[in-house]
Amino acid sequence: MSCRTKSIFKACYKTCYIAIIRNLFLFKKGVGGESLPLASATKGVACATPSAGGAPPATPPAGSQSVVFNFKAGFGGQRGSALILTLLVTSLLVVMVVEFAYKVYVSANSLYEFRDGQELSVLAASGIDLGIRYIDGYVATARYTELDKTTIPFGKVSENADDTLSISVGDENARFNVNTIVYPNGTLNQPAFDSFQRLLRRFSIDESVALYIADWIDRDSEERVAGSEKSAKNSPLFSIDELLLVSHVKKEDYKKLAPFVTVYGSGLVNVNTALPEVLECLSPDIDEALANRIVQYRKSLPFDMTSSLLNVPGMEQTGKTLLGRITVKSDAFTIISSASLNGLTKDVAATVIIYGTNGQIKYWKEY
Numbered sequence: 001m002s003c004r005t006k007s008i009f010k011a012c013y014k015t016c017y018i019a020i021i022r023n024l025f026l027f028k029k030g031v032g033g034e035s036l037p038l039a040s041a042t043k044g045v046a047c048a049t050p051s052a053g054g055a056p057p058a059t060p061p062a063g064s065q066s067v068v069f070n071f072k073a074g075f076g077g078q079r080g081s082a083l084i085l086t087l088l089v090t091s092l093l094v095v096m097v098v099e100f101a102y103k104v105y106v107s108a109n110s111l112y113e114f115r116d117g118q119e120l121s122v123l124a125a126s127g128i129d130l131g132i133r134y135i136d137g138y139v140a141t142a143r144y145t146e147l148d149k150t151t152i153p154f155g156k157v158s159e160n161a162d163d164t165l166s167i168s169v170g171d172e173n174a175r176f177n178v179n180t181i182v183y184p185n186g187t188l189n190q191p192a193f194d195s196f197q198r199l200l201r202r203f204s205i206d207e208s209v210a211l212y213i214a215d216w217i218d219r220d221s222e223e224r225v226a227g228s229e230k231s232a233k234n235s236p237l238f239s240i241d242e243l244l245l246v247s248h249v250k251k252e253d254y255k256k257l258a259p260f261v262t263v264y265g266s267g268l269v270n271v272n273t274a275l276p277e278v279l280e281c282l283s284p285d286i287d288e289a290l291a292n293r294i295v296q297y298r299k300s301l302p303f304d305m306t307s308s309l310l311n312v313p314g315m316e317q318t319g320k321t322l323l324g325r326i327t328v329k330s331d332a333f334t335i336i337s338s339a340s341l342n343g344l345t346k347d348v349a350a351t352v353i354i355y356g357t358n359g360q361i362k363y364w365k366e367y
């Protein structure tokens with residue numbers, strides 16, 4: 001409901017209540033300003049009525065109510081009292097009508113918003129479906145992939161220019177896969193573990209956090225450090241949000257780390273899309289300058305095979321140590337679909353793993 005509509009209803013309420021209170025106040029007051037309860041006023045009228053046979057009205061007993069309200073004197077007779085009652089009834093009716101109209105208006109708005117919300121959810125979900133189809137086609141025909149932070153072109157949703165659907169794709173293989181620090185058989189993957197520790201140091205995070213995460217993932221319950229197996233899941237992470245459940249992973253550290261890590265995909269880092277910080281963590285021989293050189297190189301000449309990385313000046317030897325840990329073609333993507341309809345917005349994020357030519361959703365979040 002708009003602020004303007006609320007203001008109108010409030011004004012109606014205020015006016016009606018003031019009218020009622022004012023009328024009640026008038027009803028309780030005589031002309032001389034003497035207060036008189038309603039019951040007493042009724043009694044007063046009865047006392048003022050002449051008795052049968054023309055006898056004068058009985059004298060009130062000593063100590064009884066001495067104030068007798070006379071409508072004829074106070075408000076100009078029976079017509080005055082009728083006017084007061086009419087005003088009271090009218091005011092009450094107006095309040096009831098306004099209340100009814102308000103409830104109808106609120107209910108109608110809730111219904112419209114529910115309808116729009118349903119349409120919005122379907123529209124946003126359709127965006128994910130379109131994104132998957134787009135990626136399927138792209139991955140199926142490409143020798144290498146360089147799709148990251150890419151917006152998929154899409155036409156109009158409706159004739160209303162404010163109704164939109166935006167679909168963007170991010171590459172999960174551009175990030176470091178935390179699950180790779182432990183092999184599927186439960187043993188520690190030392191090269192990946194070392195890379196992860198370098199990534200932690202890169203963001204000034206205590207590198208012992210890697211030990212807690214390794215114990216959270218590995219199957220056994222042998223502690224690498226005291227308390228590292230406490231409440232451990234002993235299986236791979238399902239989403240990066242799980243990192244917040246691991247001992248010694250602080251929320252501020254998670255926020256620093258989250259944009260650079262993933263838990264989806266093959267675990268291979270795509271050198272065509274890898275973030276510079278991720279390239280740096282792959283080897284102690286890759287510093288910030290060399291990582292930026294790789295990024296500049298691939299802008300003009302994307303890597304069509306992993307050995308092409310050796311063509312980057314400075315990577316001739318270091319590149320060889322990375323073979324088996326890198327790729328040029330990604331298999332995990334996150335699609336973000338943002339739909340706007342009638343002033344409402346809905347966002348859906350879905351992570352998709354590409355198996356052959358088909359995408360399978362592994363993660364879904366609406367917000």
Ligand SMILES: [Ca+2]
Nearest residue numbers: 215218219220
């Ligand atoms: Ca464990």
